[in-house]
Amino acid sequence: MLDDTLLADPRALAALDTGGVLRSAATAGAQVRSAAQAAEEAGVPQLAGTRPRALVLLRRPGASATAAGILAALLGPTSAVPVVVTDSVPSWIGPLDVVVAHTAEATDSDLADSVVRAVRRGAEVVLSAPGEGPVASAGAGRARLVEPRIPVPPGLDLPRALAVGLSALGALDLITGPSDGSPLDPGLEVLADALDAEAERNQPSHEPFMNPAKSLALRLADHTPLLWGTDRLAAAVARHGAVALATHAGVVAFPGEVAEAATATALVRALDRGAAGADIFRDPFADPDGGPEAPPVRLVLLATGEDDPGQVTLRRTGRGWPSADVQHPVDEVARGVRHAALLRAALLASRLDVASVYLGLATRTIEPA
Numbered sequence: 001m002l003d004d005t006l007l008a009d010p011r012a013l014a015a016l017d018t019g020g021v022l023r024s025a026a027t028a029g030a031q032v033r034s035a036a037q038a039a040e041e042a043g044v045p046q047l048a049g050t051r052p053r054a055l056v057l058l059r060r061p062g063a064s065a066t067a068a069g070i071l072a073a074l075l076g077p078t079s080a081v082p083v084v085v086t087d088s089v090p091s092w093i094g095p096l097d098v099v100v101a102h103t104a105e106a107t108d109s110d111l112a113d114s115v116v117r118a119v120r121r122g123a124e125v126v127l128s129a130p131g132e133g134p135v136a137s138a139g140a141g142r143a144r145l146v147e148p149r150i151p152v153p154p155g156l157d158l159p160r161a162l163a164v165g166l167s168a169l170g171a172l173d174l175i176t177g178p179s180d181g182s183p184l185d186p187g188l189e190v191l192a193d194a195l196d197a198e199a200e201r202n203q204p205s206h207e208p209f210m211n212p213a214k215s216l217a218l219r220l221a222d223h224t225p226l227l228w229g230t231d232r233l234a235a236a237v238a239r240h241g242a243v244a245l246a247t248h249a250g251v252v253a254f255p256g257e258v259a260e261a262a263t264a265t266a267l268v269r270a271l272d273r274g275a276a277g278a279d280i281f282r283d284p285f286a287d288p289d290g291g292p293e294a295p296p297v298r299l300v301l302l303a304t305g306e307d308d309p310g311q312v313t314l315r316r317t318g319r320g321w322p323s324a325d326v327q328h329p330v331d332e333v334a335r336g337v338r339h340a341a342l343l344r345a346a347l348l349a350s351r352l353d354v355a356s357v358y359l360g361l362a363t364r365t366i367e368p369a
Contacts, residue, residue, distance in 0.1 A: 001363065002221040002362050003362050003363070003364075004362065006361065006362045007208055007358055008208060010204040010205045013204045017361055018369040019366070021361075022358075024152040026202070027150055027199075028199060028346075029159070029191075029192040029193065029195035031150050031163065032159050032160075033187065033188070034150055035148075035160045037149075038147060038164075039144075039168070040186065042144045044146070044164075044168055045167075047172055048172075050098065050171075051172075052081055053097050054097045055075075055079075055097075056084045056097060056098065056099045056100070056123075057072060057083065057084065057085045057165070058089065058099060058111065059085055060103050060111050062104055062105070062154070062155065063102065063155070063157045063158040063161045064102040064161055065239070065243075066243070067158060068085050068165075069085070069239065070236045070237070071100075071165045072085050072236075073233040073236050073345075074169075074341070080174060081172075088110060089115075094121050094123060095122030096123075097123045097124070098123065098172065099114075099118045099125045100125075101115065101126070102127075102160070103128070103135055104129075104130070105135075106129065106130040106132060108135050111129075112134040112137070112138040116139075119143055124144075126143070126144045126165075126167075126168045128160060128161060128164040130148060154247065155244060155247040155353075162346060163188055170184050184342075191342070194332070194346065194347055199354075201213075202350075202354045212351055213351050213358055214358050216351065217355040217359040217362065219298060220245070220355065221363070223296055223297060223298035224252065224254070224297045225242075225297075226253070226254050226255075226271070226297050226300065227241045227253050227256075228255070228258040228262075228301055229257050229302045230301055230309045230312040230313055230316070233304045233342075234305075234348070235255070235257035237302055237304070237349050238255035239255045241255060241300075241349070242254070244356040245352075247356065248353075248356040248357050248359070249356050249365050250360070250363070258301065258312075274296050274297060274298075275322070275323045299325065300324065301321075303344075304342075305341060306335050308328075309326050310322075327348055329344050329347050329348065
């Protein structure tokens, strides 16, 4: 059961969070800065001038899958080079290709095998991984190894994975602004600053009505969350949110892109029933339903683009859900800002991480250290 009073009591939160999970979730901006610096020291900028035959983004368990999804969505169908998102290095890998991989698990044997295959065939490999273990050894001396500098609990390493990937894409000159062609700064300071600002909004001392992560946690409590992205980038963040809720709060969520997710007809009917409200004349004792009711669904629309999410949903599905919670951080990242979609995606992923941690603490799902 949710203890909603806990979220309004910073001292109680601190006493319960003996493992410092909230503090770790607030390090997103610091993770980005340290990863960008580590990538520079690992020689990632030396990829400048390379135009690969293909960019291979390895999707491994954990934050790697989200980072690969976000990077692929950023590049989109107009990418200057083919982008392949895969679980292992393909058989055709060669010296004209670039591989980007991330893991928090130093003993990922499948990733180690992929790294060995890629470096043996002469591909450029950017590897974000712990400095000890089979994965690092697989690319020793031949992969550009970016080691973590800020330790975090499992599931909170997305900022590091994303920063290393962005460093590689920036060196390859594949990430530019939509209007003026401006590249991301090598230190990723703009991204780190946006994440620092989000951490400030979500700090435990702020009341739920001033804290977007606490507010979201309260809205999701005792519900089945439907995390639907109104664009491809937001859909990647939605999938990350589902993993975060499962990792930190033990909550099962249904993520996806709104046009595809809206074809789940039973969920749509549940949404419509919830929007209509409960039948005030129903007597649960006189009209038993034969078993406990499933938690009601809660729709959260995530958006990273410039357009209004409600209008996008109406255009793509033919209808809207006025009762949906909308997470479209245009107040935090204004329309027209350079790389706004990327900044909003990273901000939303961080908000979902912190909301999941708050929910896990308030339901006692996160165990004491």
